[in-house]
Amino acid sequence: MSTRATPEEIAAFADGELPAEREAAMRDAMAADPELAKQVERHRALAARLSQHYAPVLDERVPDRLTDLLTARSDETVVDFAAARQKQEAQKREASSRRPHWGWIAGPALAASLAIAVILGDSDTGPGAGYAGPQLAAVLDDQLVAEQSPAAETRVLLSFEDQGGQFCRAYSGVSGGGIACRDEEGWRIERRSEGSEAASTDFRMAGADDGAILAQAQEMAAGPALDAAGEQAARERGWR
């Protein structure tokens, strides 16, 4: 390169965007100037770091509210767009009026849950389906949302008081999730969701199953979910 390489040229070289003849000249210049070679290296390292940083988004599950925009109407062929939008907003309003105070606590999951709740409904074998076994009961007794390890096999999603004043906790684990409420006998399983198989495969759709459970929790709850202090206090009282 007869003149000093400009910053633009150095970046373009690192990106493979220089025309062939200038690329060759740049190679020569780099061979003669280690500092130049180092600069190119830094550009490439930055590119690698950035693409690595954003790459995980590609593997994330796309939120239903986005895919719904593109799948819901596929059988209806061409639909008036404004009407579709109106319908969607009406559904949102309805959904949000059903969760006056604590949409915030389970927001993203709930958005995903509207469709899935139906599936959960099928798998729900009805109330009084039994009580939590010792292992689950121990988790429900002791584990606080704020303190649990992200790697915990069974995670408590949130805790709340149901309309009858009992403490209930929504949980999710490899072997399925559900909602259990504490009564005099123990943790009564109120809801149980399947999806454990799905949850343990590569296709685990993070939050999809949890979303269904949270939607159910919302139906049952008398008010907002317990915050960290509320949970702690409830635990101290043995959830009664």
Place this chain on the structure above:
Amino acid sequence: MDETSAPVRLIPWKAETLNTAFETDLLALLPRLRRFAIGLSGNPSDGDDLCQMTIERALANRSRWEEGTRLDSWMYRIMRNIWIDEGRRTTRSLQTFVDEEAGVAIGGDGSQEAVVELGNVDRAMQSLPTDQREAVLLVMVEGYAYKEAAEIVGCPVGTLNSRLVRGRDALMQMLGDEA
């Protein structure tokens, strides 16, 4: 690198079928669109709002997309235009109806996934002016050639090149050599 524009060049077909192909192609693009949106806005909840607005606008304007041209570039252009427009109105957040839900990202009660933690890269990216940020994202993350990125942004290639260099220099300064 363009795996999405091909399927639309079909034998004459019913309109519905083409519409479905359009939607199918958009679905396939969603992960990449989200990546760009999250990069532009700096966090997943604003990014998904931006994605949603982009899809809605694309569906409403689908007749303006020319078959045979690249759908991905068209979508990126819509998205960055919305982002620029929104940015003029409100710099921080898109302020759409999902705000209440988005609140989970920073509210919550300590459950791990509820916490948005901006890493160094996110912070550094957010400190760039929008024109530099989009140039960096399009070329260095989305992998567009300078010319393609310039077309998406709607500026000359030279302009894109110099925005890119300014953005890179700033990032390298902020991130140091930890890369």
